[in-house]
Amino acid sequence: MDVLFPAHGCVVFPAHGCGVPEVQPNINRVVNGEEARPHSWPWQVSLQVKHGSRFHHTCGGTLIGPRWVLTAGHCIWPGDVYRVVLGEHDMSVHEGSEQIRDVLRIIVHPDWDIDFVARGSDMALLKLDKSPVLHWSVGPVCLPGAGEVLSHGAPCFLSGWGNLYTHGPMPERLQQALLPVVEHSVCSRSDWWGGTVKTTMICAGGDAVSGCNGDSGGPLSCQGADGRWSVHGVTSFVSSLVCNEARKPTVFTRTSAFIDWISDIMLHY
The missing domain is CATH 2.40.10.10 (Trypsin-like serine proteases)
Known part of the structure; x- marks a missing residue:
């Protein structure tokens, strides 16, 4: 297995089939997090x-x-x-x-x-x-358009097997949570993440809902107007104090960047 740290182009992605799950995810309930419908992501x-x-x-x-x-x-x-x-x-x-x-x-x-x-x-x-x-x-899943930035409050979903809460247990079944996008102008305020959050990142959730240890690397999935899902974020970090600290939304690497x-x-x- 090679591990490469290379220097710094277009690729052909699947023309059909990306971002269209046969098992539809349950996106009707707004809760802190719940078990995902099996195989809906x-x-x-x-x-x-x-x-x-x-x-x-x-x-x-x-x-x-x-x-x-x-x-x-x-x-x-x-x-x-x-x-x-x-x-x-x-x-x-x-x-x-x-x-x-x-x-x-x-x-x-x-x-x-x-x-x-x-x-x-x-x-x-x-x-x-x-x-x-x-x-x-x-x-x-589909990839977003290059440079695409979601609007404040856009509904996206985090999924993963991360801790259910700070220092809590790791679930055996895949979990999902609705994490509305927090736009950069808000997330970068001094009483939020401040300068820690770069424009190549995307914030979502915060307070009652967040990612946690074990969710790292997983997708922030957001549904487009055409019904297809795209991966807009790669789960990167949360507050070092608690996973769901107020004004410290989960921070993702912004895929579109x-x-x-x-x-x-x-x-x-």
Whole structure:
């Protein structure tokens, strides 16, 4: 498995089928978080790291192409061995929908710095050893348009197997939460995240609803006017105090700020 930190283009994405789940997600209820309808986020993957002879969930990820998964740079540590599980819902049982793929190559964004998280570019691409079988429980999400910025309050959804609350348990079943977008002019106020939040990031949620440990690298999925879902964010960080601190929304790497880089990597690797 190669781990690449390359220098700094367009790729052809699936013309149809991206961002259209066969199992429709439950997006009617506005609650702090709930179990997702099984396989309604078919692009959600579990990134697992090998400890001893076993693999354990460490981060989320997003299927964006037949052999490509998008995740966070901070989920990747050189020397570790990873695999990706697609079609997962309940980690405690074998459901028959799961597909396991080895990671052939990892490309971490060249500007990512584990010692300087607020610098941004918290993003990595994983190339799978072979394409998963695309069907009702596994399918790619769409990518947003380059530079696309969502409006304040736009309804997006975080999904993952992260802690249910600060220092709380990790759920066995995939969870989802409605996280409205907080525009940069608000999120960057001094009593919010201030200068920590860059324009290449997107804030969503805050107060009662947020991401938490274990959600890292997973998607912020937002539905477009055409009904298709796009991954507008890669879960990056939350408050170091508590996951759901007021005026400290979950911060994501803004996918639309990195479309050229993503396209270039997918085209040349």
